[in-house]
Amino acid sequence: MTSLVQDYWVGRNFGTSPNFGLELRGPESGAYYLRSFYSADAKSNKPYLIVSYELPTPTPTATRTPTRTATVTRTSTPTATATLVPTKTPTPTATRTATATRTSTATRTATPTNTKSPIPNTPTPTATATTGVCTADPYEPNARFDQAALITSGATVRGYICPDTDFDLFRFTVAGLSQVRVLLNELPEDYQLALFGPDHTVVARAGDDDLRPRTIDYAAVTTGDYWARVSPGSVGHATSPYALTVEITPLTSMSLYAVADSYVMEGDPTSTHGDERTVIIGRDEFGQEQRGLFRFDLSRVPATTIANATFMVSLDDAESRIYTVDLRRVSAAWDEDAVNWNTKPWSVDGGISAEVGGVAGRYYAWDVTALAQSWLTGGVGNFGLELRTRGDVFSRVFRSNEYALGMSVTCMFAPCSGSARTPRLIINFTAPDPSLLGSVGGRVFEDVNGNDRFDAGEPGLSGVTVELFRDRVSQGDRVTDAAGAYAFAGLVAGAYEVSVRESSLSATHRLTGSEIHAVTLAAGENRTGVDYPTTRRPTPTPLPPITLNLSARDVEFIQVAHGATLISGKRTLPRVFVGVTGATEEVPMVSAYLYRTGHSLDTIEPIALATLLVTADPANDPAVVNDLSRTINFLLPEDWTPAGRPNFHVVINPVGAHTKTECGAPCLLDNQITVAAQFHNTDALDVQMVRLTTWGVTSS
Missing domain, CATH: 2.60.40.10 (Immunoglobulins)
Incomplete structure (x- = not known):
């Protein structure tokens, strides 16, 4: 807003333009959102306007001790003049005179007030509220970008905010797409944290009026130097340091949880389901549909080229058969607490579909690479995704974002987060090196000699389903061939779990060991021998025929x-x-x-x-x-x-x-x-007891 300040408020090059302030507003169309900022009444992080001047180098005087002189002259017309004269006064003095309608004239001579500002050539501050003598800080001076102390990834530095107007800048270099985490802790006061990009603009902030640690997570796209700034929220501390750590890791992928999900029912067109733990999609025998809606917040995702993106939802109830479920791009805004069949947004067919079976708890996935790319760099609005059936009569019940914490109060005021079984969008920024991909394989066999390992000649079991998991997320399944063999290829290094679906075994066999094997793959490793021995079940004694x-x-x-x-x-x-x-x-x-x-x-x-x-x-x-x-x-x-x-x-x-x-x-x-x-029908009976006989005694 340089032009606004210079041309209108200060220079007034375009006529009389009084300073009546600023207004922030969001776009008049697009996705619903809300942003809350600290006000001028906050203890820290108040709104502020930074104006940078180009000043010549101050001319120092022989005296180094600053002197503050304040002269106030009162006349019949209330006039207040305050002049602050430091001994190190810059050669040019900027003077602004403001005349109010109440005939009160105030003349203020502006002098620099903060040595440790990113503004070059700024004199030393003169005021401080910090008690005691400042502890020597090995990173000082580091108040300007060109003075910033170097910090390396993984290292922790300890510095001091003293005096109260002090702040510290630390520089680090990012090469390529990276995830940057800046952690500020061990706070003696309510210090604030900010991250500056290569163009010296703030890209992220963290802070409050308490002593809790500050954390910034930022996906850096641009290669170059970045700066972390520690500043006081209210005051500094002369003797207690803060701890600052920077961690830089290559950004290969991001996993996002849904911030909104719901479903709409054609058979109940005014019902809403945004607070439910499941999302239902399907079509009943009368042709009436249920459609699922999901939305993800991409504000933290860097606008860059991605390698691939996958949308995944977990099935809540076991079902039979496999059906095709289409995924479509939602093209209008919707609110999960208000959307219903009558108000549902339009959607666009992008030719995306997936086969959905009926294994409870398993993730089913759709490839949304092109769609996610259009959201990030193609100018397409992110209004979410829609799942719908292709025409078959069936239903599928998926776990919603509310499944993570159920119907808790937390979910009512903020998106529920972090369950391994809630909807997620996984974005990969780099394709793995093929030479670093590995595989896992083995077989399901009848252990004839009972030694728990496969021997030549032992028969394999075909048609058995084997599933691979990583971080409790299904990576797909395989069905054993005629020799009982299976294999998963194209795997990056990491920890996996291989699981046999015991229900897929024939009635004549049972597993003799665990149905789950843990496997840790090194880069490029091809692991074999992840086998599952079985034994024949005893022949059951037939039950007698039922004749009852x-x-x-x-x-x-x-x-x-x-x-x-x-x-x-x-x-x-x-x-x-x-x-x-x-x-x-x-x-x-x-x-x-x-x-x-x-x-x-x-x-x-x-x-x-x-x-x-x-x-x-x-x-x-x-x-x-x-x-x-x-x-x-x-x-x-x-x-x-x-x-x-x-x-x-x-x-x-x-x-x-x-x-x-x-x-x-x-x-x-x-x-x-x-x-x-x-x-x-009959009238009420008129019954009269005449005689009652019991135990040989007669009563009348």
């Missing part, structure tokens, strides 16, 4: 007036007689459910589980008729007994107490019965 059959044979309705027409609205006990065949002993814990015609979802359960006797005609078997525990008994709600002849449906539950099918095929055919009961 349960058949609903009859229903008896019991009220107080037994044998008469049933009374509507009166509590009624239906007693279900169940025939039992194909068994040699009584059948315990048999259940059922009962419902009325037209109300199949309004069911009731029996009073208790029944233990049934083996009999084909239970309604005529005295052992059943005389024992309520041998029948399945219900208690009808009063509103189920209206006047008339309603139908009641009884379904005997063919699943036994041990959650296994205990009935043969006839159960599904014979286990139901439909009966009608006749109810009629």
Whole structure:
């Protein structure tokens, strides 16, 4: 804003332009965002305007002790004149006179106030609030860019901020695309940290009004010298140093977590799902879709050419089959807490798709290299990604960013971060050297001699799925060939885990060791022999054929007036007689459910589980008729007994107490019965007890 200050506020080359301040505003279109800055009321990091002057070298006087003289002259018209005269006064003195409407004239002679400024040739400051004598600082003077002390990557320097107007500059060199981390800790006061780029402009800041460490992480694109500046937030400290460390590493990749994700439902077009732990995509049998939306913050990603980029989401629920899922570029802004089907943004088909299976917890990936490049350097707005089906009837449930911390308060006010199973965007800036790539391979085999290693002649198992992980992220899977062999190629150096999906083994074999092997690859290493021995399972003893059959044979309705027409609205006990065949002993814990015609979802359960006797005609078997525990008994709600002849449906539950099918095929055919009961209206019964006899004593 040099032109604004020089041409309008100071020089006024374009007419009268009073200084009424500045306004910051964001773009009127594009992605939603928010930036918060410190105000003038903050203890530190206040807004400030730096004006640099070209001043000649000051002419020193014989006296080196600065003297401050303040003269104030008062007249009838309030006029205040303050003049500060140091003994080391620069030859030219810049004078600014401001006349207010209240006829008060103030003349201020500006003298330099800060020796340790990046402005060249600035005199020594004269004021300090630091108590005590400043400790000798081996890096002083280092207040200007050309005076900055050299600091190397990984080294830690300790310096002092003294006096209060002091600040220190340290220089380091960056060669090529690099990740720069600057750490300022061991703070005696609320010091502030800033990072300057090769053009001497601030590229990053860190600071607050406390003593917590300051950290700057910056992706440096431009090769050249950079400067770290330590400055006081309020005051310095004469005797306690700070510690400053700079770490420079080649920037090969960046892993970003989603800052927003949600899904929209065509079947429920006004619903919002931005706070849910999952993102659902799919299409139901009526053709109604669910689409997923994801967005990443690329503000920390350098605008440079990338080698590749991958978008990954983790499946939450196990599913069957493999389907094609398309990825599209979102072309308009959206808010995860407000977006729904009716307000969803437009998306553009970029021809990106991936095959998505049904392995719970596994990451599925889409190659978004061209799209990410267009966001970084192609001028295309980053409004996120959309996942949608291609037309098949299926659904997939992926873990959202909220999955990391669930529905915690933290997630409500800031993006949830850092779970190995939340959506992520991985950007690689450099392609690996092919000569440094390695491989991992082995086989799944039947260990005939039981020595836990592969020997010639031992048969391999084909069709077994082997998956490779790095940092708990799937790198893909392989299916063993006819010899039981598998291999993963093109791997960079690092730690991996190789896992056999035990469910893919045939029913005749089982693993004899762990299903996971840890492998650490050196650069260019081709590791073989990562094998999985198996053994044959014992031949199971076949179970005897199931012959049990349960058949609903009859229903008896019991009220107080037994044998008469049933009374509507009166509590009624239906007693279900169940025939039992194909068994040699009584059948315990048999259940059922009962419902009325037209109300199949309004069911009731029996009073208790029944233990049934083996009999084909239970309604005529005295052992059943005389024992309520041998029948399945219900208690009808009063509103189920209206006047008339309603139908009641009884379904005997063919699943036994041990959650296994205990009935043969006839159960599904014979286990139901439909009966009608006749109810009629009646007045309240007038019952009088005449005589009660008990234990031989008669009472009237």
